[in-house]
Amino acid sequence: QASVAGMAGAAPNILGTLALGQTTAGSAPQPIRVDIDSRRRLAPLDRNLFGSFLEHLGRAIYEGIYDPGSNLSDANGFRKDVLDEVRKLGVPIIRYPGGNFVSGYHWQDGVGPKADRPRVLDKAWNTTDTNQFGINEFLAWSKLAGSQPLLGLNLGTGTPESAAALVEYCNIDKGTRWSDLRRKHGVADPWNVKTWCLGNEMDGPWQIGHMSATEYGEKATDAARQMHYVDPTLKLIACGSSNTNMPTYLEWDREVLEQCYDYVDAISLHRYYDNSKETGGASSKFLALNLTMDKQISEVAAVCDMVRGRRRSPKKLWLSFDEWNVWYRARSGPAVDGNKQTAPHLLEEVYNLEDALLVGGLINSLLRNSDRVRIGCLAQLINVIAPIMTNASGLYRQTIFYPYSWALQYAHGAALEVLVETPPTYDVEGMDPVSYIDVAGTSNPADGSTALFVLNRDLAKPRQLEINWEGQGAGQLVAAVVLTGTDLKASNGFDAPQKVAPQVADKPVTNGNRTKIEVPPRSYSVFQWGKAV
Numbered sequence: 001q002a003s004v005a006g007m008a009g010a011a012p013n014i015l016g017t018l019a020l021g022q023t024t025a026g027s028a029p030q031p032i033r034v035d036i037d038s039r040r041r042l043a044p045l046d047r048n049l050f051g052s053f054l055e056h057l058g059r060a061i062y063e064g065i066y067d068p069g070s071n072l073s074d075a076n077g078f079r080k081d082v083l084d085e086v087r088k089l090g091v092p093i094i095r096y097p098g099g100n101f102v103s104g105y106h107w108q109d110g111v112g113p114k115a116d117r118p119r120v121l122d123k124a125w126n127t128t129d130t131n132q133f134g135i136n137e138f139l140a141w142s143k144l145a146g147s148q149p150l151l152g153l154n155l156g157t158g159t160p161e162s163a164a165a166l167v168e169y170c171n172i173d174k175g176t177r178w179s180d181l182r183r184k185h186g187v188a189d190p191w192n193v194k195t196w197c198l199g200n201e202m203d204g205p206w207q208i209g210h211m212s213a214t215e216y217g218e219k220a221t222d223a224a225r226q227m228h229y230v231d232p233t234l235k236l237i238a239c240g241s242s243n244t245n246m247p248t249y250l251e252w253d254r255e256v257l258e259q260c261y262d263y264v265d266a267i268s269l270h271r272y273y274d275n276s277k278e279t280g281g282a283s284s285k286f287l288a289l290n291l292t293m294d295k296q297i298s299e300v301a302a303v304c305d306m307v308r309g310r311r312r313s314p315k316k317l318w319l320s321f322d323e324w325n326v327w328y329r330a331r332s333g334p335a336v337d338g339n340k341q342t343a344p345h346l347l348e349e350v351y352n353l354e355d356a357l358l359v360g361g362l363i364n365s366l367l368r369n370s371d372r373v374r375i376g377c378l379a380q381l382i383n384v385i386a387p388i389m390t391n392a393s394g395l396y397r398q399t400i401f402y403p404y405s406w407a408l409q410y411a412h413g414a415a416l417e418v419l420v421e422t423p424p425t426y427d428v429e430g431m432d433p434v435s436y437i438d439v440a441g442t443s444n445p446a447d448g449s450t451a452l453f454v455l456n457r458d459l460a461k462p463r464q465l466e467i468n469w470e471g472q473g474a475g476q477l478v479a480a481v482v483l484t485g486t487d488l489k490a491s492n493g494f495d496a497p498q499k500v501a502p503q504v505a506d507k508p509v510t511n512g513n514r515t516k517i518e519v520p521p522r523s524y525s526v527f528q529w530g531k532a533v
């Protein structure tokens with residue numbers, strides 16, 4: 001028995017004997033054999049697989065990245081410490097301005113002289129938006145942060161015409177109504193925004209302008225057509241189901257694509273993982289939830305391919321997993337109601353160690369599906385369900401910052417088809433047997449390096465892996481980091497910013513084409529090796 005990347009579990013051994021890696025009470029677990037073959041690469045990794053998201057919500061924009069009154073801000077009002085942190089993190093693409101917010105947003109309110117911009121009531125989060133930060137501020141900020149923009153369009157109260165006008169405002173050089181307006185607003189060069197989301201979660205009854213799949217598919221088609229008249233090079237993402245529990249899950253995606261398949265490049269997936277309703281608080285189940293991301297990806301991809309087949313289309317859509325994270329605590333009541341304030345404290349989820357371990361698992365899932373998923377957005381980036389939290393005097397890193405930053409730092413080249421042989425498993429109700437070990441890998445042909453990303457879901461025991469290098473052997477070890485601890489509920493805060501922080505991992509030992517690694521219980525580790533000589 002073998003499973004790719006620790007996804008599915010081993011079937012029971014028909015001889016009734018213990019499979020490799022299983023244990024008798026008290027004996028040390030056997031090493032789990034993992035085959036790595038640098039020739040078995042999936043498609044090249046799109047850097048945008050590990051993007052993020054900033055919505056006009058709570059303190060993400062105002063007081064988060066933009067705080068003109070702060071002595072930590074520059075002349076534009078951008079918080080310098082936050083900008084530095086995002087730049088160092090190397091976030092490749094950032095979705096903006098929503099989220100639910102975008103479905104009632106009029107982009108023209110946020111451009112032009114700041115003194116003339118209206119204060120408006122955002123009905124998605126019951127918050128007052130001063131519009132002091134808008135499209136031009138975001139595009140200038142993201143350029144400074146070294147990120148590409150992923151702009152969301154209002155297909156709730158907004159029209160296809162106003163979506164196309166925004167493309168004209170952003171991407172046409174001069175000589176037309178909207179491009180000349182941009183110039184009048186002091187931005188001479190076009191921004192050339194390439195990738196756009198055609199609305200947000202339009203299947204959700206909570207969404208401003210919620211409509212049926214057919215209505216949305218027709219509206220998205222019209223918007224896409226008009227936008228392509230302005231700029232035929234755009235990449236467009238249709239709104240897929242907003243989570244796997246929607247009664248219309250997959251049916252929505254199918255119907256939307258029946259309408260707009262020929263006009264779009266991708267469809268969106270969203271999902272937030274919950275350690276309460278979904279798991280009853282059972283950590284072993286929670287740490288297996290990334291496997292439901294693999295499942296969701298394959299289900300949505302199957303729908304895309306079904307519609308493609310029916311249309312006999314040569315075009316294969318890719319997937320944009322443009323909202324994903326753990327989120328279940330700050331999800332109701334005052335945590336989601338802005339009470340008509342500006343920059344209220346909303347969705348300020350405090351993340352603990354086990355949340356970070358699952359985020360590591362979710363990164364593994366994205367990696368092993370990177371032949372289909374080109375954009376992924378950790379939702380969100382600052383203050384709102386975020387890896388980075390700010391106050392008036394600084395910032396700190398939440399636990400989930402670390403696995404996310406490791407994906408950005410170590411995942412290069414292409415994902416590997418990692419083979420975990422006969423993984424020991426445990427049972428979780430409603431799921432296939434779950435492997436204790438979840439491994440993803442990348443191999444970078446540009447410099448010959450290899451990285452492995454290892455989640456140990458075992459809450460009690462360390463696990464030993466024996467890496468069997470096929471093709472290229474192991475080069476010199478260049479990094480070995482781990483996030484672990486005895487208290488799964490431990491979290492960071494301004495008072496204890498380093499309570500959960502990366503440690504140096506036990507050094508793997510290589511002998512010929514075999515490497516032995518031990519990972520501690522409750523851990524997420526990354527190992528990187530240079531080019532083999």
Ligand code: AHR
Pocket residue numbers: 055098099100101200201242323379380
């Ligand atoms: O990220 C928070 C919210 O979650 C977004 O506004 C919405 O798209 C999703 O439901």
